[in-house]
Amino acid sequence: MNKPIGVFDSGIGGLSVLQELVKLLPEENYLYVADQLHVPYGQRSREEIRYFSKVITQFLLDQGAKIIVVACNTATGAALNWLRDKFPETQFVGMEPAVKPAASKSRTGIIGVLATEGTIKSDRYISLKTRFGMGIEVLEDSCKGLVPLIEGGENDEAIKALLNTVLEPMISKGVDNLVLGCTHYPFIEKHLIELLPDDVDVINPAPAVARQTRNVLANHHQLGKGALSVRFFSTGNQAHLQNQVKILIPDTLEQIQQATFENFPADLFTDVPTDYL
Ligand code: DGL
Secondary structure (H helix, E strand, C coil): CCCCEEEEECCCCCHHHHHHHHHHCCCCEEEEEECCCCCCCCCCCHHHHHHHHHHHHHHHHHCCCCEEEECCHHHHHHHHHHHHHHCCCCCEECCCCCHHHHHHHCCCCEEEEECCHHHHHCHHHHHHHHHHCCCCEEEEECCCCHHHHHHHCCCHHHHHHHHHHHHHHHHHHCCCEEEECCCCHHHHHHHHHHHCCCCCEEECCHHHHHHHHHHHHHHCCCCCCCCCEEEEEECCCHHHHHHHHHHHCHHHHHHCCEEEEEECCHHHCCCCCHHHC
16 A cells, blocks of 8 residues: 655645645545644744644654645744754655745736745745845735634635735735745635736745655655545544535545545644643
């Protein structure tokens, strides 16, 4: 049996990455963990996010994962380098806002980045901007309250109202490329497209993350060949996650030959650094 690819996020955001992985690598087994007990990660401390990421990574490795895809910009910013130190034998693929492609494509020299507060404040993101945002104006917004609205499901009017306040100043300044720096946001792309002028490009890095995962596996001769299966885990409620998966990635779900939904063993989180809660 193929060893699985482990994928995790604070919630349903990483499903936007999973659907790209499945498109590119349809002969793999996947494990997907949604940390819905602790979502949103965006305003949590780096220590908490590292702790959650470590527990989930260990769980995925215990289930046999051959690679870990951190399908969360916030967890990548807070924890990826630290995870690589903690698990030196493990291959990780992380994700970060696509500042580089946006900056190189920009005609106006003004780009927008929508990401969580944690991502925007992370050293990783600051260094990314220094390297690739030279001579470019980068307008950021942490879209406070947006991830809970997306996790909560149908609330299109509230989502549009929030996006309107975020996008309006960016549009009036002349943004021509908008980076989705949080994996939850591809699920509201239709609202973004509706609110943005036609000449603004929206950049979703999920396909690039899928390609990177394929490259790492190919380099390690670890590409799988078999029937597509996904075990979904929620640290919250698996039945709720099952509903969200049906709504958000119906085509992917259709394609999966064996999909199971399980509760993540919440007692693995024994040691949450409470002084940060
Ligand atoms: N989906 C996540 C990201 O890419 C985290 C959102 C959150 O939990 O605040 O940043």
